[in-house]
Amino acid sequence: MDTAISVESKYAxxxxxxxxxxxxxxxxFLISFTAASKINPLLFFILSVVLGCSGAVxxxxxxxxxxxxxxVKKNNIMFLSMTNRGMLGWMTAVFLTGMYILIYWxxxxxxxxxxxxxxxxxxxxxxxxNQWFLYGTLYTIAVLVMGVRMIxxxxxxxxxxxxTVSVMFFQLILAYLIPMFIVNGFFFTYFWPLKYEYLFPASxxxxxxxxxxxxxxxxxxxxxxxxxxxxxxxxxxxxxxCSWVCGCGAMAETLGDPYRHNSDKSLKSWKIExxxxxxxxxIIIIITALLWIDSANENFILKDxxxxxxxxxxxxxxxxxxxxxxVGFYPLMGSRVWCRFGCPMAAVxxxxxxxxSRFRITVNGGQCISCGNCSxxxxxxxxxxxxxxxxxxxxxxSCVGCGVCSEVCPRGVLRxxxxxxxGRSELNKDYLR
Numbered sequence: 493m494d495t496a497i498s499v500e501s502k503y504a505x506x507x508x509x510x511x512x513x514x515x516x517x518x519x520x521f522l523i524s525f526t527a528a529s530k531i532n533p534l535l536f537f538i539l540s541v542v543l544g545c546s547g548a549v550x551x552x553x554x555x556x557x558x559x560x561x562x563x564v565k566k567n568n569i570m571f572l573s574m575t576n577r578g579m580l581g582w583m584t585a586v587f588l589t590g591m592y593i594l595i596y597w598x599x600x601x602x603x604x605x606x607x608x609x610x611x612x613x614x615x616x617x618x619x620x621x622n623q624w625f626l627y628g629t630l631y632t633i634a635v636l637v638m639g640v641r642m643i644x645x646x647x648x649x650x651x652x653x654x655x656t657v658s659v660m661f662f663q664l665i666l667a668y669l670i671p672m673f674i675v676n677g678f679f680f681t682y683f684w685p686l687k688y689e690y691l692f693p694a695s696x697x698x699x700x701x702x703x704x705x706x707x708x709x710x711x712x713x714x715x716x717x718x719x720x721x722x723x724x725x726x727x728x729x730x731x732x733x734c735s736w737v738c739g740c741g742a743m744a745e746t747l748g749d750p751y752r753h754n755s756d757k758s759l760k761s762w763k764i765e766x767x768x769x770x771x772x773x774x775i776i777i778i779i780t781a782l783l784w785i786d787s788a789n790e791n792f793i794l795k796d797x798x799x800x801x802x803x804x805x806x807x808x809x810x811x812x813x814x815x816x817x818x819v820g821f822y823p824l825m826g827s828r829v830w831c832r833f834g835c836p837m838a839a840v841x842x843x844x845x846x847x848x849s850r851f852r853i854t855v856n857g858g859q860c861i862s863c864g865n866c867s868x869x870x871x872x873x874x875x876x877x878x879x880x881x882x883x884x885x886x887x888x889x890s891c892v893g894c895g896v897c898s899e900v901c902p903r904g905v906l907r908x909x910x911x912x913x914x915g916r917s918e919l920n921k922d923y924l925r
Contacts, residue, residue, distance in 0.1 A: 510550030517544020562648035589820030729851025731893025748827025755826030842889030857883025
């Protein structure tokens with residue numbers, strides 16, 4: 493008994509030590525906003541980023557040792573200030589939103605912070621850091637560190653482990669390291685219409701003039717947008733992208749995971765979601781078409797309008813919605829604000845998934861006890877419980893196939909499956925037992 497208590501105390505101490513290291517790292521990060529960071533940028537990078545990340549990882553691993561029995565553990569998540577829109581949650585939302593605003597429009601205020609990333613930037617690119625290197629590095633660190641948390645938290649579930657490792661890999665390699673060595677910072681994990689400018693005429697001209705690598709990048713963007721996307725979505729649903737590849741999804745599934753239950757599940761929210769996400773898709777389709785018409789006919793009457801529309805779209809949708817609101821509002825509106833209400837790529841994938849895909853979440857309605865866990869932890873705001881109660885398979889355009897609804901179900905009612913398109917809206921009778 494005494495031995496058990498001493499072991500528990502040991503891990504409790506390690507947990508507190510990790511939390512203290514993380515807090516110290518955040519303190520030095522805030523200090524780096526001042527001129528003090530100019531004394532030794534490398535030292536401040538180590539004391540803020542390295543120390544903070546190390547403390548977070550130690551904290552997560554101490555939880556693993558403290559609770560060695562695997563399983564879904566979301567104890568008290570509805571009562572914590574950080575995860576239930578309390579004071580800490582609002583403070584986090586303000587901090588995340590503020591950082592996005594500073595990076596996007598006031599980078600001069602981050603000059604001292606940017607400089608502590610110079611050693612890493614020189615090592616990777618040979619150039620000093622700028623606001624976008626700062627953003628990409630912090631974004632990737634958040635995905636990796638919180639990805640470790642996800643793996644530990646879901647270590648009993650192979651599907652969750654694999655997809656978490658997948659988003660960590662794609663963010664680190666294809667969205668962070670490789671773009672540093674490719675012309676114009678091309679991201680291999682983003683496609684039109686999400687990365688709308690990749691198929692704009694100006695981008696086409698620039699890439700073609702860049703030689704073989706530029707032609708390959710344009711070819712890659714076009715093939716992934718118009719061939720790979722419908723084919724992969726037909727076989728696997730939108731989960732192949734939204735939960736396995738996309739950088740926005742990577743952030744939502746790692747940093748945003750503690751806030752997934754804050755997504756609005758109301759019918760009103762669903763109606764707003766459908767109108768907004770498909771409106772954004774329609775707008776970018778029209779803008780892209782107008783720009784190509786302008787490119788073919790310089791005398792087109794809407795030339796100035798189309799270019800202005802593209803700029804305003806980039807400001808309001810590409811920056812304000814996808815960036816500032818999409819991540820900054822995690823603690824208030826859940827982890828998929830952008831994916832639900834604004835992402836045009838999600839809209840395209842959703843249309844294919846709903847009407848043409850083999851993917852569905854099968855339901856064994858006879859085993860449902862109406863606990864509501866599935867609906868509570870659906871980050872896309874789907875009332876999964878209502879499907880389970882009716883014994884109807886879940887086939888929704890918004891579902892990203894994260895599998896958490898199945899994971900938190902205590903009776904094994906839900907299962908992610910691929911099968912024939914015909915009759916998939918009906919209950920899978922082979923699943924009854």
